[in-house]
Amino acid sequence: MLTTDELADPVALTRALVDISSVSGDEENIAGQVEAALNLPHLSVARSGNSVMARTNLGRASRVVLAGHLDTVPHHDNWPSRTEDGVMHGCGTSDMKSGTAIALHLAATLTEPVHDVTYFFYDCEEVEAERNGLNRIAQENPEWLAGDFAVLLEPTYGVVEAGCQGTMRVRVTTHGKRAHSARSWLGVNAIHAMGELLRRLDAYEARTVLIDGCEYREGLNAVLINGGVAGNVIPDRCEVTVNYRFAPDRSEAEALVHVKEVFDGFDVELSDSAPGALPGLEQPAVKDFLALAGAEPRAKLGWTDVARFSALGVPAVNFGPGDPNLAHKQDEHVEIQKIIDGAAVLRDWLAGVNG
Template sequence: MVNPLTPEVLADPVALTRALVDIESVSLNEKEITDCVEEVLRAAPHLSVRRFGNTVMARTELGRAQRVVLAGHLDTVPLNNNFPSSQRGDELWGCGTSDMKSGVAYALQLAVSLPDPRYDITYFFYEAEEIESRYNGLFLVSQAHPEWLRADFAVLLEPTHGVVEAGCQGTMRATVTTTGRRAHSARSWHGVNAIHAAAEVLRRLATYQGRTVVLDGCTYREGLNAVRINGGVAGNVVPDRCEVQVNYRFAPDRSPELAQAHVEEVFAGFEVTVTDLAPGALPSLTAPPAREFLAAVGSAPVGKLGWTDVARFAALGIPALNFGPGDPNLAHAQDERVEIGKLLDGARTLRRWLTTP
């Protein structure tokens, strides 16, 4: 195909966002968009470019005292009658407009148009953020080429509606199992109903009060919720097993070990099996590039309620923040959209941060 990311498109963050949205890139189908992004980056003489799978890394080598990362994922959730893009008044609509091709547009425009930034910059355009972690481009790079990730600070261009969202919550998924004894439902007193036993699990969830934690002025609210229940054998059988799947979102001052211990304490007396556990990330507001970035944005940060790849950078000792024009409440929605004003404001903010001494 002819690359739609022409010089004219690259010069305009609004047109660039639309062009990126109009390249379909549902998770694991990112080759076409990655090819287009790679071609543009390799044409910029001031960038060193590497590719691993459908993840592209481009970096300046100016010998600056500090290096920062701008990172955005190229994939989207499945289309939902919201492709291709459209402009409606002062908004762009379409799959990926908010999460997060408007953020990708920021990084791509800066990468090709800013040969002499105040920091050395590493740009990541990566695959498969919206699905299982084992496919995630940043994860794969961290395993194969960890040196690509080295930096003093990182900005993940996730949708934040133009505010800085610091750190992120940790997330844990677990299965709480109740057991009983099978019996014919006509003679149920011979059995013990495992689904009925799950009522106590649900009672504990219904009365659970999550912590509210303030770290560096950023508020993180915890939550523990049932997200699925599996149980039953047949229409005439008292079941002997029921599984309640729970999701715990915890503040970044808790380690994964403490999070697991807390959930096990809440469900004491029941079998608890952890199926997925990822640490959060502390706000990381003290690194010099972070302070300078906050000054460029000009508003106070808030805590990130959710898990993002800032946690991957935090695990490597790299302070990281979330910043992007999209509204996170519209991510993955059929009516996903981004405000053009927010998009333009954010583009100016990033350029000001990267060019003002």
């Protein structure tokens, strides 16, 4: 079980959490250890499956949420952890057990925060959305996630990344007529018919949108193409998957309307979609946090679970010590100083230290 000494030190706690194997779907052990560590006089604790929630109930004027996922991608000869030259290596060090460790450390050691705090630790973030613990709790126990502001401790290398892009994938299909390639004039080539769509994509000018001082860059790109029958057959079908990353000022419905306008005349089918999240940087608690974080916030160019908080009416940012570019890599690692600095920022903010 996690020790008092480990809970008192976010670096030692990061190491301890990394050394508990918790590949998605196998979080029972780590969830049990986190739950046990949170059974403290100043916290009320609840558990659902392998997601654990703890909260203070001090009657403060505002409530903030600190959230982190417990799972990792499968190991790739990078477990357990090792530390050398001020760097901790291992699966989950960056994404996101260093951030989760900071939240757990604060939950265990900060007894009189100036905001009431909900600490939420969840399972299955690295797999399909229907298994995601935050998604499940948002549907089954949304009161667990209620607050005025949330910090998701995803890796950002110590910079506040506000909101997130929305993401959408569509399948665009062209149809033709099969024929022997030796007598191609008897058929209609569906792959050739896709040329116009690819020209539109190549010429597409993506928006750059400024929201709360954060610059969101959009993108519309072909990511997969499938077509052809055999080396001597004119294909009668071609399918291109297109990914649209859109700024959070657009809803999913508005994003789909835009995509269909771009591909007017083509057969377009929505395959999956997730909304973006507005930055929400005007909340007083957010401004205090940004002052302590130091660097100017930037837009999150990607999708994260902050969108689930946004859908519940809770503005949220991403902030964690790990480098997002190292997530899921065999050489995943985190700089120990980043853990120390991130823990200090969040402790000062929750303790009411002025930035």
